[in-house]
Amino acid sequence: MATSSFYSSLFISFILFASSHFHASEAAKPPLVDGLSYSFYSKTCPKLETIVRNQLQKVFKNDNGQAPALLRIFFHDCFVQGCDGSVLLDGRPGERDQPANGGIRPEALQTIDDIRSLVHKECGRIVSCSDITVLAARDAVFLSGGPDYAVPLGRRDGVTFSTAGTNNLPAPFNTTSVTLKTFAAKNFDTTDVVALSGAHTFGRAHCGTFFNRLSPLDPNMDKTLARKLQATCPNANSGNTANLDIRTPTVFDNKYYLDLMNRQGVFTSDQDLLTDKRTRGLVNDFALNQPLFFEKFVDAVVRLSQLDVLTGNQGEIRAKCNVVNPKKSLFTSAVEDVAQFVAQF
Known part of the structure; x- marks a missing residue:
């Protein structure tokens, strides 16, 4: 009887340890890059994540193939020159025209810009296309049966793209x-x-x-x-x-x-x-x-999602995800940057 009690106690202790260890590791989050935050838009665009998720639920109902396409766009964006939305940009030849980016679905690119339009209508032009790309990838995972998880936000969009950088993407032929x-x-x-x-x-x-x-x-x-x-x-x-x-x-x-x-x-x-x-x-x-x-x-x-991000007054917030904004005077750009900074508080 004493032996049975001993093993029962030992088993319970093991379960408690395993449970606490799992939840501790589950709760841990990777460190944040300066300028990013899990609550970046909590005051300025509190409905952001709801807008993204609701729109993707509608999209996936008709075309669930866009889910892996959105995750791929996110990965190919971040791995080339950082999560700056460069893969979204049109160009001839552009980043998307390179062999490593073959097969990127135009419908998924359009979905990202459609979400951008909904978000900017709700909150103004304060949310970047790169942040929307990250959120869309997260929801593509979750809405397909995967884990739900928080992603840090606050990225700004780049104004260039890289064709040579696509050579660094992992290839399906690699050992x-x-x-x-x-x-x-x-x-x-x-x-x-x-x-x-x-x-x-x-x-x-x-x-x-x-x-x-x-x-x-x-x-x-x-x-x-x-x-x-x-x-x-x-x-x-x-x-x-x-x-x-x-x-x-x-x-x-x-x-x-x-x-x-x-x-x-x-x-x-x-x-x-x-x-x-x-x-x-x-x-x-x-x-x-x-x-x-x-x-x-x-x-x-x-x-x-935090590779080589642009934050603060770097880059821009694109008005459309596939093109950089028209050039403005330094004064106008400075005023917009100050307005977007103040909007966070």
């Missing part, structure tokens, strides 16, 4: 060694890489991004999946697409990692995470523990 090196240049570690790769738990990919695994056939690919992909993609230039997650292709969950464990990852960069000993354990952990995946994903994505 894990190359992927880890690419992310390390932005100060992300191995856990971040595996967690952020989980963004491929929804969305679709064009044939050209994975045809290298079909011809010649990659022995690390499940044979049944290979046959299906070969039927979909007779050649690399086919305009067809395939689901990145064969189990729950429209849901943000941890099934992507189960795909990898069953050799059913689509990209080289995905499936190689199971092959490489540095990342294999994390793939297994996330496949077995969805809350752990969500926790690590949120931590990494919030830090990603």
Whole structure:
């Protein structure tokens, strides 16, 4: 009886410790970059996040494919020259015209500007397109079944875009060694890489991004999946697409990692995470523990959202997300900057 009581007490203590540890880590937030705040628009545009979420609920009801598209736009924006809305800008040739940005959906770009229009109508031109892009990506995750989480706001929009910077985007053909090196240049570690790769738990990919695994056939690919992909993609230039997650292709969950464990990852960069000993354990952990995946994903994505941001009087607040504002006199610009600063208090 005494032994049974001892083990019962030990078990209860363990549960209490595990519970407190989980909630402590869950509550922890990444440090903020100067100029950003979780309450940046609480006084000046208190309905901001409600406007964004309500509009996206309507959009996804008719086109849930825009959810992964919005997350991809956010990632490709932040990874090139920081979260400044540069990928939204029109240009010839522009940032979006580069091969690494192929397949960015114009409908999702329009959704971001539609939200901008609603927000500016409600609050005036005080919310940046880059902040709206971050919020749209967060809600794309949440409204698809993923975690809900706070994102710091206060970014301003850039007035330039980068074509050369797109060469630094992680490629679907990369091995894990190359992927880890690419992310390390932005100060992300191995856990971040595996967690952020989980963004491929929804969305679709064009044939050209994975045809290298079909011809010649990659022995690390499940044979049944290979046959299906070969039927979909007779050649690399086919305009067809395939689901990145064969189990729950429209849901943000941890099934992507189960795909990898069953050799059913689509990209080289995905499936190689199971092959490489540095990342294999994390793939297994996330496949077995969805809350752990969500926790690590949120931590990494919030830090990603703060890469090289413009704040204060840097950049501008675009009147339309796809073009920079017309140039104004220094006096007019200074007056607007002061007005936007005062509006925060």
